[in-house]
Amino acid sequence: xAVISQKPSRDICQRGTSLTIQCQVDSQVTMMFWYRQQPGxxxxxxATANQGSEATYESGFVIDKFPISRPNLTFSTxxxxxxxxxxxxxxxxxxxxxxxxxxxxxxxxxxLSVL
Amino acid sequence: xxxxxxxxxxxxxxxxxxxxTCSHNNIATNDxxxxxxxxxxxxxxxxxxxxKTKVTNEVASLFIPADRKSSTLSLPRVSLSDTAVxxxxxxxxxxxxxxxxxxxxxxxx
Numbered sequence: 001x002a003v004i005s006q007k008p009s010r011d012i013c014q015r016g017t018s019l020t021i022q023c024q025v026d027s028q029v030t031m032m033f034w035y036r037q038q039p040g041x042x043x044x045x046x047a048t049a050n051q052g053s054e055a056t057y058e059s060g061f062v063i064d065k066f067p068i069s070r071p072n073l074t075f076s077t078x079x080x081x082x083x084x085x086x087x088x089x090x091x092x093x094x095x096x097x098x099x100x101x102x103x104x105x106x107x108x109x110x111x112l113s114v115l
Numbered sequence: 116x117x118x119x120x121x122x123x124x125x126x127x128x129x130x131x132x133x134x135x136t137c138s139h140n141n142i143a144t145n146d147x148x149x150x151x152x153x154x155x156x157x158x159x160x161x162x163x164x165x166x167k168t169k170v171t172n173e174v175a176s177l178f179i180p181a182d183r184k185s186s187t188l189s190l191p192r193v194s195l196s197d198t199a200v201x202x203x204x205x206x207x208x209x210x211x212x213x214x215x216x217x218x219x220x221x222x223x224x
Contacts, residue, residue: 006156023216033212043159043214092158094212102147102206103213106158 002027002097006107013083013114021078021110023093028073033094034066037109043092049076083114119215126221135204135218140167140184145207148179148186153200153217162201163188165220190220198222 003026013019023032031050035043047068049055055068069077080087093107120138127133137146147166151159163170165177176189177209190197202217 035214042216045213048212094158096212102149102164103161104149104151104159105161107156109156111156 001062001097001103002029002105004093004105004107006093006110007035007107008110010111011113013112014074015084015114017073018079018081018113019083020077021091023076023078023107025074025095027097029095030073030078031095031096033096034068034076035094035105037090037092039089044106046078046091079111083112085114088112088114100113119205121201121203121215123216124219124221127193128223129194132191133193133197133220133222134192135188135201135203136185136190137185137205137215138185139203139205143207144181144203146183146205147207148183149204150175150177150186150188151202151204151214153202153216159202159214170187172183193220193222195222195224 001013005024007022008080034046036046037043046061046066047055047057049068049070051073054059065081080109088108090111092109094104096104141201147164149164152162152164153159163172163175163177164178167179178187198221200217200219202214
């Protein structure tokens with residue numbers, strides 16, 4: 001298994017500002033994933049972050065809006081840039097770990113409210 | 116990528132067995148079937164995973180028919196604390212990161 005620490009756990013931000021969310025894993029992992037979950041909805045994959053390469057973004061998400069860093073095998077950040085109220089959501093960091101790497105483990109999420 | 120279909124919601128009572136079925140008609144040969152549980156204000160948590168036939172662990176059983184086009188998560192004797200959203204994911208190590216709509220299970224006293 002993997003233990004994931006994500007911070008901040010919540011934040012209230014002003015429109016037009018940016019927030020960087022940090023994700024720390026207790027073991028080295030190749031792939032880290034960032035999700036967004038809007039109220040009452042399922043999880044939507046934003047991007048996949050591999051150490052040493054550019055993140056791969058899903059359709060509808062762009063690097064200018066959601067830049068991601070992956071400086072090493074245990075850490076990643078997601079920045080939500082130039083925020084608007086539509087960015088209010090829960091952002092979750094995830095890694096794949098375990099025998100055969102088939103299981104996803106999640107942080108507790110960052111609840112973001114944009115005013 | 117195998118698309119999954121689950122019931123949007125289900126209700127049950129404490130002590131009953133709950134079965135949640137997931138359809139995945141275009142599952143690929145290398146795909147595993149994985150179920151996750153999510154409580155409010157928490158990230159999803161792994162419950163069980165299988166490839167074919169039946170898998171059982173301390174919290175649930177997973178039934179997969181021979182054609183693997185569907186799977187059923189079985190929760191024995193549910194309690195109020197099992198109220199959560201349950202997600203079925205289908206994929207291999209390269210493409211199993213996308214979540215479907217999930218099933219919102221409500222357990223009543």
